[in-house]
Amino acid sequence: AAGVIQSPRHLIKEKRETATLKCYPIPRHDTVYWYQQGPGQDPQFLISFYEKMQSDKGSIPDRFSAQQFSDYHSELNMSSLELGDSALYFCASSLTTLTPRSPLHFGNGTRLTVT
Amino acid sequence: AQSVAQPEDQVNVAEGNPLTVKCTYSVSGNPYLFWYVQYPNRGLQFLLKYITGDNLVKGSYGFEAEFNKSQTSFHLKKPSALVSDSALYFCAVRVSFPNDYKLSFGAGTTVTVRA
Numbered sequence: 153a154a155g156v157i158q159s160p161r162h163l164i165k166e167k168r169e170t171a172t173l174k175c176y177p178i179p180r181h182d183t184v185y186w187y188q189q190g191p192g193q194d195p196q197f198l199i200s201f202y203e204k205m206q207s208d209k210g211s212i213p214d215r216f217s218a219q220q221f222s223d224y225h226s227e228l229n230m231s232s233l234e235l236g237d238s239a240l241y242f243c244a245s246s247l248t249t250l251t252p253r254s255p256l257h258f259g260n261g262t263r264l265t266v267t
Numbered sequence: 268a269q270s271v272a273q274p275e276d277q278v279n280v281a282e283g284n285p286l287t288v289k290c291t292y293s294v295s296g297n298p299y300l301f302w303y304v305q306y307p308n309r310g311l312q313f314l315l316k317y318i319t320g321d322n323l324v325k326g327s328y329g330f331e332a333e334f335n336k337s338q339t340s341f342h343l344k345k346p347s348a349l350v351s352d353s354a355l356y357f358c359a360v361r362v363s364f365p366n367d368y369k370l371s372f373g374a375g376t377t378v379t380v381r382a
Contacts, residue, residue: 156310183368185369185370193374194357194372194373194374194375195311195357195370195372197369197370197371200368200369207368208368208369210369240308242310242311244311244370246368248368253299253316253318255301255313255316256313256370257313258303258310258311258312258313259310260309260310261308261309261310263308
């Protein structure tokens with residue numbers, strides 16, 4: 153079965169650089185969520201989109217922005233990177249008509265290292 | 268506000284013994300509870316969910332969880348643990364009102380099953 157695809161798997165950037173993370177949800181899923189997981193931490197919710205509109209916002213820094221496109225894929229744009237942004241970034245998708253009953257399906261994540 | 272708590276950072280059991288990972292929840296609406304497992308450098312894999320109905324929920328890989336409304340708990344259990352069950356386990360919650368569809372995770376419990 154198709155799963156959530158995230159790219160790239162690994163990304164190394166220097167401080168003050170920018171990074172773009174991509175997420176391709178499971179086909180037919182219309183909702184995308186972004187999470188940040190620091191070392192030894194639980195995943196922290198950043199932002200979500202439903203039908204290309206932002207549906208919820210969590211602890212996302214102002215330096216980050218995200219959007220969902222017409223094909224439902226999503227991109228997380230990160231600017232002025234800081235060392236503390238080094239983390240595993242997960243994307244998850246779900247089918248809204250089933251929420252909140254349906255689980256979120258997570259990708260394998262993008263590991264961002266800022267040096 | 269919705270939240271879940273996992274009181275144990277680590278659980279260690281011998282292979283073949285029962286495994287229990289504890290989770291308690293605090294929500295203002297009806298809880299939708301989930302368990303996820305995370306292997307090193309991997310995404311979160313859905314194990315099982317409680318929506319409504321039977322308090323004992325069966326999930327993947329022989330895991331089950333018991334919903335207890337009076338104790339506001341949703342403990343994950345496996346009758347006979349395997350070495351391959353060693354991983355990081357997260358309890359998570361969503362609520363249907365006020366449509367807070369994002370998942371909120373507990374801090375996670377590291378399970379180590381020794382041979």
